[in-house]
Every structure is written in structure tokens, then in C-alpha cells.
Amino acid sequence: MKDEVTPMSRVIEARDLNLVFQTADGPVQALKDVNLTINRGDFVSFIGPSGCGKTTFLRCIAALEHPTGGRLTVNGMTPDQARMARAYGYVFQAAGLYPWRTIAGNIRLPLEIMGFSKADQEERVARVLDLVELSGFGKKFPWQLSGGMQQRASIARALAFDADILLMDEPFGALDEIVRDRLNEEVLKLWARTGKTVAFVTHSIPEAVYLSTKIVVMSPRPGRISDVIDSPLPRERPLEIRDSREFIEIAHRVREGLRAGHGDEL
Amino acid sequence: MILVFAALAIWLAGWALNMALARSWFGESRAGRISIALIFGGTVLLVWELLVRGLEVSPVILPPPSVIGGKIAESLPVLWADFVQTVLKGALSGFVMGCGAGVLAAILIDRSPFLQKGLLPIGNFVAALPIVGVAPILVMWFGFDWQSKAAVVVIMVFFPMLVNTVAGLQASERMQRDLMATWGAGYWQSLWKLRLPAAMPFIFNGLKISSTLALIGAIVAEFFGSPIVGMGFRISTEVGRLGLDMVWAEIAVAALAGSALYGLIALIERGVTFWHPSQRH
Incomplete structure (x- = not known):
């Protein structure tokens, strides 16, 4: 079945996605005008400070939250249909x-x-x-x-x-650096072996750059995408790649994006 | 007077022995813990016996344990009949029905916000009814035999069971429920595989509370009318005849039955909720 789908087909597509939470302190714009396409086999990282909506976006894909505006499709279906079709596996911050x-x-x-x-x-x-x-x-x-x-x-x-899609919400956030490095390597191996599409939320710049084919930098209040970086790194990545020039350049660009996002509110 | 001093001496000796045992390696073992409890219980009985005899307490006020033991031995058939009538027929059947109804009602309440608003207050209201008022009415409704006692027990255990189960059904973590949603699990799958197991520590708390309530309810209900058998019936008539040794014999049976039921539930709890931090060793 998998073979019939073209390799570059769009797995997740968000158009002008908005999400407003009604809280006791009034409405909070968690996502504002988010546009993003994730293709089959991509490894996409979402990075940004807390409150930037990266986890919320992932939960929207999983139909655990429901957008209040815009369009979101998962495998060509609505997120709810995709959830009932068991289109994705979800890994939370804690093992649960x-x-x-x-x-x-x-x-x-x-x-x-x-x-x-x-x-x-x-x-x-x-x-x-x-x-x-x-x-x-x-x-x-x-x-x-x-x-x-x-x-x-x-x-x-x-x-x-x-499931073809793996959604991971800061899965290694609570682990120490040594364990995290090891698990990062294992996730890359898994991804190479299974060819799944991965959406990965993280706080860590090195983790995002090391793992991803595409890095989505987000900024808070309201949560939005401030930069999308297509990584030029090869798919095969030994841990040492983190000392290469290219790696450091991408990490620098991510850091700049994060800083720019923060500049808006100061 | 010698007997009183002997009682004091035995008390001190038992105390010293238990202190020594508790400090030694033997006190850490299972056999050690059991023997400490047995020594304590034996000491209490001995001191009771000696004090009552030494101070010549009237047997109506407090009979010595040997007399109670003798009474138990000579009236075993009567005690057994009372036990069957009150504990097995009245208390246990009411316990099973009341606890079952409590759990089912909790699931209904959990399913529907309407019932949550309606049923919880009614449960609360029923629980607040005084048992001495309810019991005679239920005896009128269900007759003198064990059915009316079971009905009293149902009313007594329903509410603690309901409240505990409702709390337990909310005990699963959000992430655990989200996981169920990501797998497209339906309500019943999620109830059966996640929320009921997560509620088990609460449900067993309710069962333990209810087990003692059930016994009290079944015995007290017999004060308001019963056939000429039953622990409550025996206690109320023997008190009238100043047969306090028989009253104490019934109390001993009730205490044993209550402890046994509680212990049995605690044992099952250890098997079912072995995963809970309070049960892990």
C-alpha cells in the first residue's frame, strides 16, 4: 500500500491555522496564521520558547486540540478522521x-x-x-x-x-544529556530504517539541528512560525557531525530566529 | 491483691519482651511481627482476667475472658446460627449489592453530567439519614428476616462506595487519557483498560470502609425487629436478661468476622493494586 503513494506527497498540511483558547483571563491566541507542509519521510523539528505553540500545534495534528480557524489535513483527512484511522503514534514528554x-x-x-x-x-x-x-x-x-x-x-x-506518522513532544526533555544523545542516535536510526514521517518538538537547538531535515522556529504570544530551515545535512548523521561547519551554521541561524522572535515583545 | 500485682507484673513482662523482640532481627521478619501482635493480645487478655478477678468486678460490668471463652465454647451452635443469619445473610448480601450498586452508579454518573448533578446529592441525602430512623421503616417494608437487614446495609455502604469510585474514575492522568484518544479508543475500552484499573486503589478504600459499616448496619438493624436468631437480636435480648457473657461472646464473634472480612479485602487489594506506590515493596 505504501508504495502507491508518491514519495513527496504531503502528509500534514496547515493553512492559516489559528487557535484561540478561552481562559479565565480572556482569550489567548495560541496559534496565529500557521502555514506549514510536512512531506512524507520528513523529520521536522519544532523549536521555540515555552508558550510558542509548538506543543499545541502537535496536539492539533493529533486532534487532541481543535483549531478555531484555518485548515489542517493529516494524510488528506481531518485530524479527527486521521486519529480514528490510527494514522499516527504519539510520544509524550513523560513515558505515561x-x-x-x-x-x-x-x-x-x-x-x-x-x-x-x-x-x-x-x-x-x-x-x-x-x-x-x-x-x-x-x-x-x-x-x-x-x-x-x-x-x-x-x-x-x-x-x-x-502508523506512518510519529509525533514526539519533547520526548527526551526530562533525561540527562548522555542518555539524550544516545536516544537521539537511536531515533535517527529508527527513522532511517522505518521511513516514517516524524514531527518532533524540542527545547534544544543541538537536538533540533542534529535530528531534522526541516527545522521550524516558532515564537510566542501569539504562537507563530518565524522561520523554516531546510537542513542541508546528509541523512546519514554520526554524532561527530555536530562539530562540522554546516551544523554550527544551522544552529546559529536557529538561534538568530529564536532571538528575533523574542525581540518583538521587548 | 496478689492477682492485681501479678497483672502489673505480666503487663511489664509482656511489654519488655515485645520491646526486645521489636529491636532484634526477629522483629523485622514476618513471623516476628505476627508473634509481637500475638504476645500483645495475650498480655491484654491475661491482664484483663487477673484484674477482673483481683478487683472482684461484677460479671455484669465486665466478665473475665475465661468466662466469655467458656460461654463461646458452650453456645457454639447458637453463635453459628446468629453468624449465618447476621453476617452471611444480612451483612454480606447487603455489602455485595450496595457496593455493586455504588460502583455502577458511579459509572453512570461519570457518563452523564445530568446524573452527576442529580444522583450525587441524592446519594448524599440518603447517607445523611439516621440509621435508627431508616432501619424500622425498612423492617416494615422488607419484613423481619435478613432482607430488611441487607436493605439497611445497602443504604449504609452505597454512598461511601459511590463517592470513592467517582473520585477514582477521575484519578487517571491526563496524558494517560490522551494516549487512549490517540489510539482511537472508545469510551468503554478506555474505561475498562485505563480508568477502572486506575480507580482500584479508591474502590478498595471504599470496600474497606464499607466492610465495617456493613457489619454495624446488619447488627443494629436487628434491634428493630428480627426473627429469634441473629447477633443483634441476641445482644438486645441477652442485655435484658443480664446475660452479659453472651453479649460479650457475640461481640467477640462480630470483631472476628469484621477483622476477617477487612483482612480478606486488604489481601485482595494487595493483589490487584500491587502497582500502586503504597503497595510496592
Whole structure:
């Protein structure tokens, strides 16, 4: 089925997207006139200070929030249709594993809900556990694992049902730098191996530049896109690439974009 | 007087022994904890026995444990019949029905904001009714036998169960619920796989509270009319005949039954909510 789709087809498309939250202090413009196209196989990072709407945009794609204006399509459908069609896997800031289920049980949960056969479930759980290098930990309970391992398990859970799109909301924000580097490398490998489209929210400039084919810089109040950078880095990226000239130049441009976004309100 | 001094001596000895045990490595083990509790209980009984005999307390005020034990031994068939009537028929059936109704009502309330506004206040209202007023009415409605006692128990346990379950159903984290949404889970899938398991610590709290309430309700309800069997019936008639040893025997049975039910629920709770931080070891 996948082969019939052209490689550059548009997976996520936002046109003049607006979202206004009604709060006790009056309306808050969380997203303003957001225009963005994400193509199949892209690795897109969203970076910006808190309140810039990067998480909100991701939640709109997932149909966990609903835009108040503009148009948003996911795989050509509305976000709600895409959610019911199980078009994406979502990885949250915290692992959010259910403590009464084992690691394998947690990964099996979406498969049970989606009605995969028992044999298929077991096969998929084993495969994704292997993919995130957690084979042998399936029978452990979440609280028996380190934070990094829990987050890997939550990635495995998002991969288990083979959605084409992976939405990741600061998945490594709570982890220390060494674990984060390792998981960044693993995510790149996963992406190369599975060919999924990834939308990745982060606070970290090096993380955004290292991972992405496209970097979306956002600025706050109201949340909007201030720069979109297409990365010239090759798809194959060893960790050392972070010391290269090109890498530093892109990081510089991201930093400039972030600073410009902040300048508006001063 | 010698007996009183003996009581004091035994009290001090038991205390010293338990202190020593609690400090030693044995006190940390399971067997150690159980023996400390047994030594404490035994000491209390012995001191009670000696004090009552030494101070020549009237058996109407407080009979010694040996007399109560003797009474229990000689009236086992009566105690068993009372136990079956009050605990098994009245309390347990009411407990099961009331707790089940509480959980079901909580799910209904959770499903519909209309019921939330209507049913919670009604539950609250019913819980505020004084049991000594409700029990005679229910005896009129459901007859002298155990059915009316079960009805009293249902009314007593329904509200704590309802409130605990409603709170429990809100206990899952937002992220956990969002995950369910991202998988396109329906209401019942999400209830069954996420919200009910997350509510279990609350539900078991409700069950534990209800287990003691059920016993109290079933016994007290018998004061307002019952066949000539039942723990409440026996207590009220024996008090009239100054047969306080029988009253104490019934109290002992009630205490044992209540502890056993509570312990059983706590045991099941450990199995079901092993994942909760309060149960992890």
C-alpha cells in the first residue's frame, strides 16, 4: 500500500491555522496564521520558547486540540478522521506507561484496542522491543526501569501499530544529556530504517539541528512560525557531525530566529 | 491483691519482651511481627482476667475472658446460627449489592453530567439519614428476616462506595487519557483498560470502609425487629436478661468476622493494586 503513494506527497498540511483558547483571563491566541507542509519521510523539528505553540500545534495534528480557524489535513483527512484511522503514534514528554501493566503489556495495549490478533500482537511486541533495544525487559513493570528505558518503551508503544506518522513532544526533555544523545542516535536510526514521517518538538537547538531535515522556529504570544530551515545535512548523521561547519551554521541561524522572535515583545 | 500485682507484673513482662523482640532481627521478619501482635493480645487478655478477678468486678460490668471463652465454647451452635443469619445473610448480601450498586452508579454518573448533578446529592441525602430512623421503616417494608437487614446495609455502604469510585474514575492522568484518544479508543475500552484499573486503589478504600459499616448496619438493624436468631437480636435480648457473657461472646464473634472480612479485602487489594506506590515493596 505504501508504495502507491508518491514519495513527496504531503502528509500534514496547515493553512492559516489559528487557535484561540478561552481562559479565565480572556482569550489567548495560541496559534496565529500557521502555514506549514510536512512531506512524507520528513523529520521536522519544532523549536521555540515555552508558550510558542509548538506543543499545541502537535496536539492539533493529533486532534487532541481543535483549531478555531484555518485548515489542517493529516494524510488528506481531518485530524479527527486521521486519529480514528490510527494514522499516527504519539510520544509524550513523560513515558505515561500504565503501572499495572508490564512493559510488554503496555506496548500490547494499543494493539488490543485496535483489535490485532493475539499472535500478531506477540510478534509486534517482540519486534518493537528489539527495535528500541529492550528485549528481555518485556516482563518488567515500568517502575522497575530507569527514565530513559521507560521513554524507549513508550517509543516502542508508539511504533507497535506501524502508523506512518510519529509525533514526539519533547520526548527526551526530562533525561540527562548522555542518555539524550544516545536516544537521539537511536531515533535517527529508527527513522532511517522505518521511513516514517516524524514531527518532533524540542527545547534544544543541538537536538533540533542534529535530528531534522526541516527545522521550524516558532515564537510566542501569539504562537507563530518565524522561520523554516531546510537542513542541508546528509541523512546519514554520526554524532561527530555536530562539530562540522554546516551544523554550527544551522544552529546559529536557529538561534538568530529564536532571538528575533523574542525581540518583538521587548 | 496478689492477682492485681501479678497483672502489673505480666503487663511489664509482656511489654519488655515485645520491646526486645521489636529491636532484634526477629522483629523485622514476618513471623516476628505476627508473634509481637500475638504476645500483645495475650498480655491484654491475661491482664484483663487477673484484674477482673483481683478487683472482684461484677460479671455484669465486665466478665473475665475465661468466662466469655467458656460461654463461646458452650453456645457454639447458637453463635453459628446468629453468624449465618447476621453476617452471611444480612451483612454480606447487603455489602455485595450496595457496593455493586455504588460502583455502577458511579459509572453512570461519570457518563452523564445530568446524573452527576442529580444522583450525587441524592446519594448524599440518603447517607445523611439516621440509621435508627431508616432501619424500622425498612423492617416494615422488607419484613423481619435478613432482607430488611441487607436493605439497611445497602443504604449504609452505597454512598461511601459511590463517592470513592467517582473520585477514582477521575484519578487517571491526563496524558494517560490522551494516549487512549490517540489510539482511537472508545469510551468503554478506555474505561475498562485505563480508568477502572486506575480507580482500584479508591474502590478498595471504599470496600474497606464499607466492610465495617456493613457489619454495624446488619447488627443494629436487628434491634428493630428480627426473627429469634441473629447477633443483634441476641445482644438486645441477652442485655435484658443480664446475660452479659453472651453479649460479650457475640461481640467477640462480630470483631472476628469484621477483622476477617477487612483482612480478606486488604489481601485482595494487595493483589490487584500491587502497582500502586503504597503497595510496592
